[in-house]
Amino acid sequence: MQRVIRNVLCISDKKVYVFLYNDVPNTAPHSSWIYCKNSSGYGAAHNNASWPCAQQFTDRTLEASGHIGIGAYFFSPTRPAASGGWSTEAEKGHVFIHELVHTQVPLVLESSLGSVDMYGNDGGHNFHELLPSRNSAFNEGVATSFALRYHLPAWMSMTTWYNNNEVMNIDNLTGCGALPPPLHCLQTRLTSASVAAEAACTATAACYKLRSIPAPIVMHNETVSANILFQYMQQFGSELMLVRDVKNALTEMNKASNYTFAPLFKEMVKSGMNYRNPKAAAGSTTHGQFLPLAILDYYTGYKVNDKATLASVLSVTWDATYTNVDDYFSSKRTTLLGFRTNATTWNVGQQLDKFAEHVNVKISATPPPAATATGTGNN
């Protein structure tokens, strides 16, 4: 945990203010707390206890990059899981790292959102939700990605999500009749893409099967970007690589005109290109630039079939210098799909590990299997 925290703090190289609230007796009035007084009614339901939250300071001349507010009740060893979950030691550490990342990375909302809440009508977000604000989903995702390096709850495995074709939910929004639909009108966009909603859902939300959701829309789910960034760190074996990418991309990530994931992704591809596996055989070449693309492809359900789709997933226009993007679609992607052990089910298994070995990012005692014909299964 100390390693991850140290690395995350390298993003800003600044102090962080941590406010520890004495909310165990639950008698202290909310009004004495500066931040994190409440979260989606949690405080009201738990005797005014504070739920962890954090913010980055927009004034970059301050000595601190941001602040975290956490109550003693949250960290109490006897707090039951029923009190909001995240009650084991490993889970609490995960939440702390998540909040710490929020002090390092700016949240810049899309101007097209207007008065729409970034989280939707209910004002909250969960792991199986598609959020109106894609930048907000990314912001939660990058925070969770570093937290996953310390503790990965099994239920957050997206391999399982895809295998089970789990249901994602979307808050109902009003004012989404216009065509073409604005970025945040996800149901309208799904209808336009001929994706049918599931019958069983709630009165305030619509539900869709994960594998049916087009790649540009699934990026509105925070767990997707969390897994992409986590897997990038896993495959390259480095948190500092992503830390450096974030530092390099921060200026572009601060612009509301950008999907904030896009400038970071470009830095990841550049880092991959510069990566050389020190254990690789002399004379061999490392093709790390393909790995971020393969990881994005994998966690968006293998729906990024060409450069144009990738451009729409990231809301970018690729310039001619990104030839590695062309190479991925013309040759390497077939290799990745060939590692699917069962083309008729969503059996993704260890494909990314095999692909990382194939492009010489990882050394394995056993070589990756030769790629077979492209899978034609349910993707």
Ligand SMILES: [Zn+2]
């Ligand atoms: Zn968060």
